[in-house]
Amino acid sequence: MAQLIKNDTLAVDTWKTLELAEGETPESVALPAGDIIFPLAVWQARKTEIISCHKRIGLLIQPDELIEDVAGDLEYFIVIAVNFPKFVDGRGYSTASLLRQRYRYEGELRAVGDVLHDQLFFMRRVGFDSYALKDGKNAVYALETGFNSFSDTYQTSTNQPQPYFRRRA
Amino acid sequence: MYKYDAIDRQLINERVAQFRDQVRRWKAGELADDEFRPLRLQNGLYIQRHAPMFRIAVPYGMLNSAQLRTLGHVAAKYDRGYGHFTTRHNLQLNWPKIEDVPEIMAELAEVEMHAIQTSGNCLRNITTDPFAGVAADEVIDPRPLAEILREWTTFHPEFAFLPRKFKIAISGTREDRAVTWFHDIGLHLKEQDGQVGFTVIVGGGLGRTPIRGQVVREFLPWQHILTYCEAILRVYNRAGRRDNAYKARIKILVQATGIEAFSQQVEDEWAYMKDGPATLTQAEFDRVAAHFTAPDYEKQDEVALPTEKAFTKWVDRNTHPHKVPGYAAVTLSLKQHGVAPGDITSAQMAAVADLADQYSFGELRISHEQNIILADVKKADLPAVWEKAKAAGLATPNIGLLTGMICCPGGDFCDLANAKSIPIANAIQARFDDLDYLFDIGEIDLNISGCMNACGHHHVGHIGVLGVDKNDSEFYQVTLGGRQGNDARLGKVIGPSFSADEMPDVVDKIIKVYLESRHADERFLDTFDRIGLDPFKNRVYEGRAHGKAKTAQKEAA
Structure with a gap:
């Protein structure tokens, strides 16, 4: 089980992610009850159905999926989980930047998958606010030091829209 | 040159602390090798053939004397008393201990140096013209914008895990001396209608698939450089191939997309960022440019120099x-x-x-x-x-001549290399050790790489030498006619590759063809352009068994 870091503390994860078993398709998979994070393909195939039976909806987006494709649906989501199948696949950072900066998504933005201590600082900068730290990693130490590797930054990003050069005294 | 202020100093000190902790966690088994690898690479630390290799950045090639003394000091204290300057403004130490690297970084930080992003699939060191600020043909000094780009690339949160490495070069002279046509992004500073800006080139690169870059934007006013680069990087980060490391550079994406469609994607992305907060201000440009003012030159009388x-x-x-x-x-x-x-x-x-x-x-x-x-x-x-x-052994008068060659560390040090390059360089230097002869041969770029990653820029050498591996033996492929500069282009392969022993003779024959064929005012490249590849090829392979004859010869032996 991944360890969820949220609001600067270890949190209990109330969400379940719908996974398609072999042979199941987005069109045919049974939609479970509860707080569910739906893969993008399931959301696209079953949107009306999901809205009719779920009040709280989550979305899972993979590195090769484009957030533009659901940009009109963002108001439905309480949480959007961006998957990092391998931590060296950096596409999720752009997905997060777009969600926050271009589409003004304000719900929970969660990094899931191969989420490690040494990427937390960058993840927060692009707009993630919850982190499913990989199983077996020291979550307490990550909380203590992973988010404050650097005291300031040069570039613009989600959590600091002004570049350092505009903030110089 | 640029002096750090409080933020610059703080960030590199924090980087040292961060890496020290990462090394500690790796040693303690809390970080797996695969998890540690990209972290150490982004701090310039490779695990190499004999030992680790540590690559220190010399941003846009500028150093002061205190920094060079510190480089000499760390090379003596933590290594074997020497270092190697690369083709991208870095100094490499070949034998440090991994455990010492945080200490080396701390000593470098004292003199405002670092190894940030000198390796790994991230935004690398910015390179430029070594004559920036003094060149007679300079239009604009590229160094302030190079420093601004250095700061922008440092710990960029969105682009720390790109499909592949990403190199930016910037040039401010009429004659390009920064190989900008062969970088992921090449920037040519120029003035247009009284406005300073860049021609932006994208998708160039040497390496396994050498490609000359293409103009993605003819003119970009300087204030927009950061937002425009962000747009390029975002398109690349999302769409660049991640299934095959050999096809992951932006050049492959640009080729696959087509420059016009790629350019449109960048423009669409840029439209959202243009004129946003990351747009550069005159105040910021002036702050940085103030570090690159001309020194206090003194008026000089004409002097008579020795005629020795x-x-x-x-x-x-x-x-x-x-x-x-x-x-x-x-x-x-x-x-x-x-x-x-x-x-x-x-x-x-x-x-x-x-x-x-x-x-x-x-x-x-x-x-x-x-x-x-x-x-x-x-x-x-x-x-x-x-x-x-x-x-000090630093006055060999061979700049621009045959033995002033570019050469990568090659198979003696580098894990990637297919073949050794230094012994080839030394053998050619030994063959052409006569200075009068070297001067008679005149201007010629000889570039040697030990593998197709092309760290020795062999593709753009007038004579290029590439180490290749054939059935576990080292061979060398020769190209002719490559060049850097405004007219940068790739050399052409002359034919089958050679063994190491043959190389001095091969170069000798190529030089002889030139000397016999040249007109009075022709440099090597001029003659090559006039007479073409064939005369060189014919001479080099003259009497050499190839094809069936070679097979028969081998069988007879």
Whole structure:
């Protein structure tokens, strides 16, 4: 089980992610009850159905999926989980930047998958606010030091829209 | 040159602390090798053939004497007393201990140096022209914008895990000296209608698939450089291939997309960021540019320089025109015959630092040809600089000549290499050890890479040598006619590859064809362009068994 870091503390994860078993398709998979994070393909195939039976909806987006494709649906989501199948696949950072900066998504933005201590600082900068730290990693130490590797930054990003050069005294 | 302020200093100190902790966690088993690998790479640390290799950044090639002394000191204290300058403004140490690297980083931070993003699939060191600020043909000094780009690339949160490495070069002269046509992004500074800006080139690169870059935007006003680069990087980060490392560079994406469609994608992305907060301000440009003001040049009277032949040869090859009368830029050659090209000892670093202090305002530059440049030397001081450089083994008058070659560390050190490159370089230097002969041959770029990753820029050498592996043996493929500059292009392969032993003869034959065929005013490249590849090819392969004859010969043996 991944360890969820949220609001600067270890949190209990109330969400379940719908996974398609072999042979199941987005069109045919049974939609479970509860707080569910739906893969993008399931959301696209079953949107009306999901809205009719779920009040709280989550979305899972993979590195090769484009957030533009659901940009009109963002108001439905309480949480959007961006998957990092391998931590060296950096596409999720752009997905997060777009969600926050271009589409003004304000719900929970969660990094899931191969989420490690040494990427937390960058993840927060692009707009993630919850982190499913990989199983077996020291979550307490990550909380203590992973988010404050650097005291300031040069570039613009989600959590600091002004570049350092505009903030110089 | 640029002096750190509080934020710059704080960030590199925090980087040292971060890496120290990462090394600790790796040693403790809390970080797996695969998890640690990209982290150490982004701090310039490779695990190599014999030992780790540590790559230190010299951003846009600028160094001061204190920094060079520190480089010499860390090379002596933590390594074997020498370092190697690369083709991208870096110094590599070949034998440090991993455990020592945080300490080395801390010592470097004391003099405002670092190894940030010198490797890994991220935004790399910004490179430029070693004669920036002094070149007679300079339109605009690229260094302030290079520093602004350095800050922008440092710990960029969205682009720390790109599909592949990403290199940016910037040039501000009429004649490009920063190989901008062969970088992921190449920037040509220019003036248009009284406005300063860039021609933006994208998708160039050497390596396994050499491709000349293409213009993605003819003119971009300088204020927009960060937002425009963000747009390019975002398109690349999302769409660049991640299934095959050999097809992951932006050049492959640009080729697959087509420059027009790619350009449109960038423009669409840029439309959202254009004129946003990351747009540069005049105040920021002025703040940074104030670090790159001209030194206090003194008015110089005409001086009569010695006419001693050895000295005039050195002046001819190793000094360069300066925009201020009475001054010259001096190249200290790291191409002494018999030494690995680009290598420099700790003692030499100390000597160069002294020369810089005494004769060139305490500053120096590193060129992509792997030499050191003292940019602001009084012509009257040239004899003294020559004597001292000679004493330090740094005055070989071979800049731009055959033995002033570019060469990567190759199979003696590098894990990626297919073949050794330094012994080839040394064998060619030994064959062409006669200075009069070298001068007669004249200007020629010989570039040697030990593998298709092309760190020795063999594709753009007039003569290019590439190490290849055939059935576990080392062979060398030769290309002719490559070149850097405004007319940058790739060399053509002359034919089947050669063994190491054959290489001095092969180069000798190529040179002979040139000498026999040249018109009075022709350099090697001019003759090559006039007569083409065939005469060279015919001479080199003359009498050489190939095809069936070669097989028969082998069988007979």
